[in-house]
Structure formats: C-alpha cells, structure tokens
Amino acid sequence: MSYAIVCSDLSFAWADGTVVLDGLDAAFGPRRTGLIGVNGSGKSTLLKIIAGELRPGSGTVSVEGEIGHLPQNLVLDGAATVSDLLGISGTRAALHAIERGEATEENFTAVGDGWDVEERARAELDRLGLDHLGLDRTVPTLSGGEAVMVALAAQFLARPDVLLLDEPTNNLDLDARHRLYDAVASWTGVLVVVSHDRELLDRVDEIADLRDGAIRSFGGGLSAYEELLAVEREAAQRTVRAAETDLRRQKRELEEAHVKLARRKRYGNKMYEQKREPKIVMGARKRQAQESAGKHRIMHEERLADARTRLTDAEEAVRDDAEIRIALPATRVPAGRTVATVTGLAAPEPEPATLTELIVRGPERIALTGPNGSGKTTLLRALTGDRVPDGVVVKIGVSGVRYLPQRLDVLDEDLSVLDNVRAAAPSAPVNDIRAGLARFLFRGARAERPAGTLSGGERFRAVLASLLLAEPAPQLLMLDEPTNNLDMASAAQLAQALAAYEGALIVVSHDVPFLRTLGITRRLRMDRTTGLTEVEAT
Template identity: 80%
Template sequence: MSYSIVITDVSFGWPDGTAVLDGLDAAFGSGSTGLIGVNGSGKSTLLRLIAGELRPASGTVTVAGEVGYLPQNLPLGTARTVSDLLGITPAREALHAIERGEATEENFAAVGDDWDVEERARAELDRLGLDGVELDRTVGTLSGGESVMVGLAALLVARPDVLLLDEPTNNLDLDARRRLYDAVASFPGVLVVVSHDRALLDLVDEIADLREGGVRMFGGNLSEYEQALAVEQEAAERTVRAAEADMKKQKRELAEAHVKLARRARYGQKMNDSKREPKIVMGARKRQAEVSAGKHRILHEERLADARERLAEAEEALRDDAEIRVALPATEVPAGRTVLTASGLDGPLERLIIKGPERIALVGPNGSGKTTLLRALVGERVPEGMEVKAGVDGVRYLPQRLDVLDDSLSVIDNVRVHAPSASVNVVRAGLARFLFRGARAERPAGTLSGGERFRAVLAALMLAEPAPQLLLLDEPTNNLDLASARQLGQALESYRGALVVVSHDVPFLRTLGITRWLGIDREEGLTEIDPL
C-alpha cells in the first residue's frame, strides 16, 4: 500500500518541557481515518505536525500531495471577508477589473484559469448550506458554525490531496453537520479527522487510536472498533481476575509455609533443649532443616513474584482512560425560586423566567442568536429594550471559544483569579478533580490542548466564589473526548442549580434530564418547543 502520510520515530515537546509525542510511528493511506484519543494525548499536535505548522524535535513527517488543514480555532480575522478566507479575492478583483474593461496583463495573470472562480466558490458554499452568506460578508458577522463551514469550503475550493480536520463539527447545527458528513464521505483524497462526534466517526474507513505515545490502527468505523475493544477488554478483565486470584493463592501459600517453618523451628528448638539426641546429630538436622526451609521459602516467594508480574501484565492491558471527575460544590437552589428573569425578548416567548433547579436546552440553527442570548443573560451586550435581572449571585457562563483564561498565567493562577480567597492547596485539591495534578496545574494556559483548556475553564467556573447556582453552557462538549463528554454529562446530572445549555449534541442533552426545551430562530425568535 502506498501511504500518503508517513510518520517515522517522531518526538515533540513544548518549550516548558512537556513531552507530547515520543518516538511515534504511524502511516495514513487513501480514504478516511478517524483519529481518536483522550484529551492531551497529542491529536491536534499530530495534525499540526502533518500540516507543517510544527516541526518535530526528532523523526520525520512525510506527506505526498498538497495539504489542507482546518484547525479547531480558526484564525479568521474579523475584518476579513468570506472571499478572503476562500483565497479567491485577488482572482475576483482581477476578473471584475477585466469586466470593467481593464484588460491588463496583470489582471489576466491574476485570473489564470479561474474564470469560474466565483461560480465554483458559490457552489461550494451552497453545498455546505451557506447559500445566504455573501462573498463580501465580513468574517466577524459569521456565527461559530458558519465560520467552520466557510473554512471547510475554502479547503474544498483549493482541492487539496490531503485533508486534515480538527473537531470540524464543533458549533455546527444538525443540518450543517449532515452537510459536513456528506462532504467528508465524498472527499476523494486522504482524510484524517480528529473528532468526538460519533456520527462522523462512524463514516470513516479506519480508526487510529492515539494512546500512550503509540497509534493503534483498526480497519473499521468507531462502532466496530468499540465492539472489538469491548471484547478485548472483557478478556483482559477476566485475565486480571484470574491473576488476582492466583496472587491471593500464592500469598496464602507463602503465609502457610511460614507457619509450617515456624512450627518446625519451634520443634527443633524443643528437641535441642531436651537433649534427647547427640549434639552432632541435632546440629546436622538443624542445618538440613534450615536448607530445606530456605528452599521452601524461596519457592513460594518466586511463585508470588511470578503472580505479581502476571497481574501487572494483565492490568497493563486494561484501559483506564482519564476522565474528568467533577465534585460539584454546594449549588442547591430551592425549587421554584426565581433564578433569572429576562423581559423584552423577540418572539412568542417575550419574557423568560428561569427557576431553580430548571434544566433548559436552547437549540436552533447556526446564526440564530443562541450565543447572543446567553451573553445577554449574563449581562454582556444586553440589547436595547431587553431587561435582565438575576435572582442569585453565582451566575457562571462557559463560552464556546473558552476565552476566559489568561494564556500567560498557569492553570492554578487562572482559577485563583475567580477564587481569590482560596489557598493554593485548596485550589490544587479542586484542580485534581479536573485531572490537573502536580506539575500539570502549573502549566501556562496557552500550552493546553482544546480538551485541557475546557477542563481548566470549567474548573475556574466551578471553583469560583460564590459557588454557581446558575450555569450557562455554550456547546460544552465541543472539545471533549468521548469519555470526558460522558463524564461531564454524569457530573451535570448531580448539579443542583439551574442550568441553561446550548448544544447541537442531542444525545448529550438527553443525558442531562432536560426539563424545558427552547428553540430560537432568526425570524420567529424565542419559542417553547417539544422535546427533541
């Protein structure tokens, strides 16, 4: 098989000494590959190495063909236009100049063979559901989901041989996700996608599981891989149980051997004290007994050591993927207490009253104003004519872009900004529940992966003073691996305050015990809707 991406003995670490990859070997061929792994395992770093944005400390990354790369956080530039992002502005300007009669050599050179550049770009945008997005529209006016789709359209217009996508379904509504699935399924080249979106990962040809510095390849989609892994883990668990039972047996037999040897020693001493046999005979028997006892003890100790080794090998085969373990503080809100009131809203629901401990899901297409409404509810950019009144002190907001951290500060110091009276030890203990232990808690926020950054932001919100009694979460599962997304859902199930969640991840919303569903639309505004 002729691979298009070959990674040989690659090592990479951050300037602060944090190792990410160490001697990694991997290869990706034609077709689609889903790259999975726990947060912080190096998935995004690996894509950046393939894209050429980063250089390995050692080893080589060889790519055959042109590369198109869509990162998690697009560096779009709010003043740029959609045309700029698509990379077609010079050709369009030259084309329009020629149409005005400016038939210069420079303009013809700028157009080249792209006489249909606007038609091709428009067709790609329309295919991705962006038919209402004009080429001259500024990026700053796009929603998060629209930005992702425009970024994908830019790559598809460029027609790369190798396409790298890092969490491409983040911020996408259900319709946009379906369009992205179609684009991924029809891509003719080499595609590597990092994602926690199960529907997307069930479309790929193979799974690459990045774990503990190595990549495990599986020929099949995520569901098939998880089924095979479940069978493997069940066998590993049986092996561990058998090894544990054997080790207990060896410990018991060693203890019994010690008892027997102690009895023999006491009997020998008794015979020696009674002097029933000649001293020389008794000395010979004692030496023989000591040799025999030594061999017996060594035999059982060796058996116990072998049992311990077999148990260690069996336990290594078990996966223990780190998951965030959030112990939520006292956040209880009495039933029926008004937590927040917002009046002057657009739509049939002109007045929104949130009572504790309500759980509200806010859904709607990209660009419908979900994030705008959340920001207004926390007092940011309240539109004219709208009034917001909070009934509790602890109102916390988790934004999509996770931009509440100071990249120059450590994780500990970022949390202490929100909890200034808490001691370092208290903050460290809290951060441990979010998997920031020891030196990890001292890392600068700017070096964190997407999932790590999410955990750091969540820690800052949950450990803040006062404790949150109203949480507003904007696409909280965007940067989480599959295990952490499940754990977050479990943690929020035990949350006793009021909750408002914006998400396109319907399976995740269903795990939260949503009590009220709201829909928002550009034309209809805010409405009560039936559960999805």
C-alpha cells in the same frame, strides 16, 4: 495498500521540553480516517507536522499530492472577506478587470482556468448552507460557525489530494453539521479528521486511535471500534480477575509457608535443647532446615512478586478513563423557584410562538439551539449581566450564576489549579478545596500545577472545578458549546459532573448525543429572524 501519508519515527517536543510525540509511526491511505485520542495525546500536532506547519525533532513525513489543512483554531484577518477565505480574491480581481476591458497578459495569467470561479464558489457555499453570504462580506460580520464553514468551503473548492480536518464541527449548528457530514461522505480522496463528534466518526472508513504514543487502526466507524474495545476490555477485566485470584492464592501460600517454617524452627530448637541426637548431627540438620526455609521463602516471595506484576500488567491493559465523582448539594434550587427572567426579547419577524419573555425555573435543564449567528451566546451573556442588549431587562433570582464560554480562557495561566479555585471560593478552607479537586482528578501535586501547563483535558477539568466549587455555589449554570475541543473521555466526565448538579442549567450545544446524556427537560430555539421559540423536548 498504497499509502498517501507515511510518518516514520516521528518525535516532537515543545520549547519547554514537553514531549508530544516520541518515535511515532503512522500511515494513512486513500480513505476517510477518524483520528481520535485523549486531549494532549498529539493529534493536532501530528496534523500540523503532516501539513508542514511544524517541523519534527526527528523522523520523516512523506505525503503524495497537495495538502489542505483546516486547523482547530482559525486565525482570521479582521479585514479579510469571504472571498479572501476562499482564496479566490486574486482570480476574481483579474476576472473583473478583464470584464472592464483590461485584457492584459497579467490578468489572463491570474485567471488561468478560473473563469467560472465565482460560480463554483457560490455552488460550494450553497452546498454548505451559506447561500446567504456574499463573497465580499467581511470576516468580523461572520459568526464562529459561519467562519468555519467558509474555511471548509475553501478546502472543498481547492480539492487537495490530502485533506486534514481538525475538529471541523466545532461551533457548527445542527444543520451545518449535517451538511458537513454529507460533504465528508462524498469525499473521495485522502481524508484525516480529528474529531470528538460521534456522528461524524461513524461516517469514516477507519478509526486511528493515538494513545500512549502509538497509533492503532481499526476498520469501520466509531461504533464498530467501540464494540471491539468493549470485547477487549471484558477480556482484560477477566485477566485482571484471574490475576487478583492468583495474587490472593500466592499471599495465602506465603503465609502458610511462614507458619510451616515457624513450626519446623520451634521443633528443631526443642530437639536441640533436649540433645536427643549428637550435636554435630543436630547442627547439620539446623543448617539444612535454615537453608531449606530460606529457599522456600524466596520461592514464595518470587511467586508473589510475579503475581503482583501480572496483576499490574492486567490492570494497565484495561482501558478505563478516570471518572469524576462529586456531590453538589449547595447548587440545589427548589422546584418551581424563579431563577431568571428576561423580558424585552424582540425579533425582526416574530411568529405567534415567538417568546418576548423567558422565565427559567429551578431545576430546569434547558437546551438552547439554533443556527450560527442567531444570538444564542448573546442571550447567555445577557443572563450574566454582560452586554445586555438595549430594551432587554434581566432579573436573577439566585445567588450564584456561572458561565462557561466557548473558549476555556477563564483561568489565570500563572496560578496553580488550587489557587484558581481558591480565587473562585476565597472563604473555603484549603483542605475542602483540595478534597473537591481530588474528585476532579487533581490529587496531591497535580493540584499545584500552573494552569498554563495543563493539557486540554486537564484545563477543561480545572475550569469545571472552578465553576462548580465556586462560592456562592452556582444555582444557574450556563455552558456555551461545552464539548468543543473535548475528547470523548472529557465529554463523558462533563456529563458525570453535570449529573451531580442540582441547579438550573442552560446549555448551548449541537452535540445531540451529549444533550441526550443531560436529561434535558426543555428545548428552546433561537432564530435570526423569528427570535426565541419553544420546541418540543425529545
């Protein structure tokens, strides 16, 4: 198979010396590849190196053809327009100038073959559900999801030979996600997509798993890959069980050997004391017994050490991501208790089912869905008391309210994980906080690490700990697209933590598999025109 991307012996480290990649070899061919791995494993860094945005410390990258790259975090000019994001403003300006009669060589050169650029741009926007956007609309008026989709439209419009997508489904509503799935399914060039979106990863041709500094590739989508992993894990667990049995046997044999040697020593000493044989003979036998005992002991100790090594190797082969295990009884809200009331909700074109009042009762688990830009985040911020819209009244009936925004920027970068949680729970004993952090996988010195040095998965767990261990305990918890930028292990850890949460929960998410794990009891939908409505829970 010919490869369009070949990475040889790649190494990369940040300025502070943190090693991200070390001697990595990778190759991607003319197919759709889903690149997965835990947060901090180097997926985004690898895409940036391939795109030429970062220079590796050593190694080489060879790419055939033009590269298109959609980064995880878009940096947008506040004065830019949709046309600018699509990369067609220069061509449009020259085209409009020619239409006004300015038929200069410069304008014709700028237009090139792009006489239908506006029609093609509109067709691409329409395909991605952005038919309501004008080409001259400015970036600040777009929602986060709309900005991502416009950036995607730009890539599909340019049709590069190699397309690199980094978490493209972040901030996208369900309709936009399905449009993206269709666009990816129709892509015929080289595509490498970093994602945690299970449905997207089931539509690729192969999975490339970046783990422990190396990439393993497997044909098929994520489900097929996970089935293979389950078989590997079961085989590895059988090896662990066999190694444990062998270790127990070696320990038992070593103990038995010690008992036998002790008996021989006592018998030899008795014979020596009774002087039943000549002294020279008894001395020789004693030396021989000591040498034999030493060799016997060394043999069994070596076997025991080998058994321990085999067990360690077997345990390392079992791919089992650490789990969060916590209990949060202080978050409990009695059934039926009113947690929050929002009145004065209005919509431009309300329907009979439109809600003008929202009542949240404990311990409800509410999924809030709807198109990008429909006001979901605005509603959550209103519930926190921040940016309450005119005419809206919010009443909170519990003592603890916590909000996790889309960006995990709620930690003090200069403080340790421990001190960040202490700031959220100032009266809690330090030992209690340490015990709580241990259940979020921050044990010992890991709790002392500054927040600014954490990987993405570690940062997520630290933010989660600061929310759930806070004082007063949060009895209303609101999460805004919590699985954005989370690897699948971290998303599973979030679900584990929320399984212990006993308060009222409101989650804005379009991650359907994740919502299924939460035991959602109520679904609300926010729409730009019809406002807030209740939909049937599934």
